[in-house]
Amino acid sequence: MISWKEAKSIISKNIFSMGKERVLLNESVGRVLRENIMASFPSPRFNNSAMDGFAVRSIDTKKASKDKPVELKIIDISSAGSPSRISIGFGECVQCMTGAKIPKGADAILKVEDTSGFSNNDYVKIMVPASYGAHIRKRGEEINEGDLLIKKGIRVTANELGTCATFGYGELNVSQKPKISIFGTGNELVEPGENLKEGQIYNSNLYVFTDLAEKAGAQIKMREVIRDNKASLKLFLSEALEVSDVIISSGGVSMGRYDYVRDAFIDLGVKEHFWKVAQKPGKPLFFGTIENKLIFGLPGNPVSSYIGFMEWVWPVLKVMMGENCEKDLYGMLDESFPLEKTKHRFLFGRAYYKNGKLVCRPTSRVGSHMLTSALGANCILGSEPGDGFLNPGDLIKINLLPWENIK
Ligand code: AMP
Numbered sequence: 001m002i003s004w005k006e007a008k009s010i011i012s013k014n015i016f017s018m019g020k021e022r023v024l025l026n027e028s029v030g031r032v033l034r035e036n037i038m039a040s041f042p043s044p045r046f047n048n049s050a051m052d053g054f055a056v057r058s059i060d061t062k063k064a065s066k067d068k069p070v071e072l073k074i075i076d077i078s079s080a081g082s083p084s085r086i087s088i089g090f091g092e093c094v095q096c097m098t099g100a101k102i103p104k105g106a107d108a109i110l111k112v113e114d115t116s117g118f119s120n121n122d123y124v125k126i127m128v129p130a131s132y133g134a135h136i137r138k139r140g141e142e143i144n145e146g147d148l149l150i151k152k153g154i155r156v157t158a159n160e161l162g163t164c165a166t167f168g169y170g171e172l173n174v175s176q177k178p179k180i181s182i183f184g185t186g187n188e189l190v191e192p193g194e195n196l197k198e199g200q201i202y203n204s205n206l207y208v209f210t211d212l213a214e215k216a217g218a219q220i221k222m223r224e225v226i227r228d229n230k231a232s233l234k235l236f237l238s239e240a241l242e243v244s245d246v247i248i249s250s251g252g253v254s255m256g257r258y259d260y261v262r263d264a265f266i267d268l269g270v271k272e273h274f275w276k277v278a279q280k281p282g283k284p285l286f287f288g289t290i291e292n293k294l295i296f297g298l299p300g301n302p303v304s305s306y307i308g309f310m311e312w313v314w315p316v317l318k319v320m321m322g323e324n325c326e327k328d329l330y331g332m333l334d335e336s337f338p339l340e341k342t343k344h345r346f347l348f349g350r351a352y353y354k355n356g357k358l359v360c361r362p363t364s365r366v367g368s369h370m371l372t373s374a375l376g377a378n379c380i381l382g383s384e385p386g387d388g389f390l391n392p393g394d395l396i397k398i399n400l401l402p403w404e405n406i407k
């Protein structure tokens with residue numbers, strides 16, 4: 001059995017990077033950017049109007065008031081997409097819509113509400129003086145050409161999508177999705193929706209794995225429940241190895257008489273890097289590699305499988321895709337947390353704010369077979385080995401489930 005730290009270090013030495021691919025902007029949401037996104041032009045790209053109104057020379061409007069409006073000659077219209085090519089001279093103006101290019105000679109926009117309004121007349125009455133530069137969005141006031149907009153390693157959301165579209169990126173370089181095959185093993189396993197016979201239970205782990213793998217940004221290639229039978233396991237595995245970057249199993253990897261997963265891996269040439277980690281839940285964790293493929297054998301207890309995926313597999317998928325890692329998050333315990341003398345201890349938990357401070361508490365259902373402990377959880381709490389308990393007020397590491405919020 002090796003320590004949690006040792007196991008992490010062994011895995012990190014064996015991670016490989018996924019290749020890149022170019023995808024259409026529309027298909028880039030949820031993907032990890034593998035290029036820096038730079039501003040290909042300044043933003044705004046040209047001086048333009050922030051209001052529907054009139055482009056004027058501010059000096060011409062200095063004396064304007066409601067009682068004594070100033071009349072300006074309308075010489076053209078500039079609208080978004082159809083700029084006016086005429087220069088404004090003394091006593092002249094151009095009807096200028098939001099987003100339209102500011103005509104030459106104009107130094108301010110007067111909003112239409114402060115005039116006698118848009119019309120086909122030759123003149124417009126100006127009721128208010130325009131101040132120099134008013135309502136003009138200046139070229140480059142937001143972003144300069146060549147500025148770094150988005151750093152590679154970011155996962156694309158609507159936030160990034162909007163900026164990429166703004167700067168004309170029709171395609172993005174993103175990480176390829178890791179191809180994953182998952183399998184569960186156990187003669188007792190039955191699919192939800194079917195009837196249970198004596199001694200049987202429902203397969204829950206593959207449902208959890210599928211969602212977690214997809215949320216992490218991977219692509220499921222094969223998914224199957226296999227009986228506790230070495231030949232069937234080897235058959236599945238040899239096919240899965242052909243099409244996958246990562247294989248994740250649940251169950252059949254402990255000390256049981258019918259636990260054949262480890263043997264099947266090894267028979268197929270998988271190099272075992274470790275098999276047991278000093279952690280609870282999930283001690284019989286197998287990690288192996290074969291030709292740039294990573295193999296994780298997680299124990300079948302549903303909490304061990306779920307937490308095992310989040311603590312061991314999820315971070316690896318992130319590194320494979322080149323996603324930036326966040327800093328570790330710590331919070332203050334609001335309730336005691338049971339420690340293990342020699343093992344790293346993980347429990348589902350809830351992190352929340354109390355009087356403005358980040359606090360957390362573990363679930364009260366601590367058994368590794370008690371998957372309802374995930375209900376209402378927004379994090380996994382994890383502690384190094386120790387005696388007794390961590391007490392309220394002590395700090396503990398919070399692994400926030402990435403799709404959850406702290407409220
Ligand atoms: P094992 O790791 O095969 O010894 O399984 C440990 C426990 O997890 C046993 O109680 C199994 O019945 C249960 N188990 C194994 N696989 C699954 C699964 N896919 N879904 C739910 N429970 C499982």
Ligand code: MG
Pocket residue numbers: 185186187251252256300
């Ligand atoms: Mg089993």
